[in-house]
Amino acid sequence: MGCGKGEYTIALAEKNPDKNFIGIDIKGARFWRGAKTALENDMNNVAFIRTQIELVDYIFAENEVSEIWITFPDPQIKYKRTKHRMTNSEFLKKYHGILNSEGVVNLKTDSEFMHGYTLGLLHGEGHEILHANHDVYKNVYSPEEVTGTQTFYEKQYLEIGKPITYIKFKLNY
Template sequence: MGSKNKLKRFRENETFQNVIQPLRDEVLSGNFSLKGEWATFFGNTNPIVIELGCGKGEYTIGLASLYPDKNFIGIDIKGARLWRGAKTALENKQSNVAFLRSQISLIDQLFASGEVSEIWITFPDPQIKYKRTKHRLTNRDFLKKYREILKENGTVHLKTDSEFMHGYTLGLLQGLGLEILYANHDVYKNEGSPMEVLGIQTFYENQYLEKGKPITYLKFRITSV
């Protein structure tokens, strides 16, 4: 994408009512006004579901269409990417969708304790090298942050084409004694996966499927870390 197109999308994001772009210093200082106030933003007390690393927002949009009685927030640091999701949500008049431009590592500063009902992690970078372990979105430090913002029985969903990420996360969850609600290492080959796993496919997921890569899925609860 050319720099002119990126700049145009950045400017449009500033005008979109469903895009929130807090300054990093604002978040770190504890002055992010929507922390604990997301129900006010949406104008209702429906459950809040977030997607981490939402990219162009395809999954956020798809989930919001399936579940109009829930509020969905796609989170990504790449503003030019989430522009697409935000624009689509506005065109579709989806009032239960928002996009938050921020680093995922700040997640516990963006939401209050118990404010989130579900977390979706879709096709994250598996960060295979050992020295990149701290950047894996299902490592123990991230699980602690998720535990903080999730409601008591809140759930986490991991959908990925990376067998490494699937196995790493499954092993970590088992080692910590956490509750694994569902695990499938090839959702389109093995029956039983829920509708939201099979019924929503992103652009990149379709590319993975064309290459014959299995798509994996985990659903779990974080009772303690």
């Protein structure tokens, strides 16, 4: 969700050739990079969709999705921007609507605000936190899929020494 250049879409698709991966972003020019890589490497398990995440429940059927990755979303810190925050209550409901019963959501961010907001919301709404990590590169328990791929934004944050956080969760309603 908000795949940017599509680094995660491509990396996960390369590692899991038996599964399909779809990058979604409102800016087509951003995922042009990922789409070009997929074509150049004859990858047949990658697609990109240019649309708003707000419409994700019109794109996928119930139970169609087994995993969602959200990497470095805009934290939308101002109160008035809450509705655009990609882990707000409304977005979580939409994700739940398309995920299968075992489906999980992964959030990787440099934003302490986004990390804390999401943890608080998950706790408050009774969802299941499967993994939470305040600094993925300093934690030996970080999964390889979290530390093995760095997006365009992540590289910029790492260069200025920001810790990268991670949450993996399952939505329960």
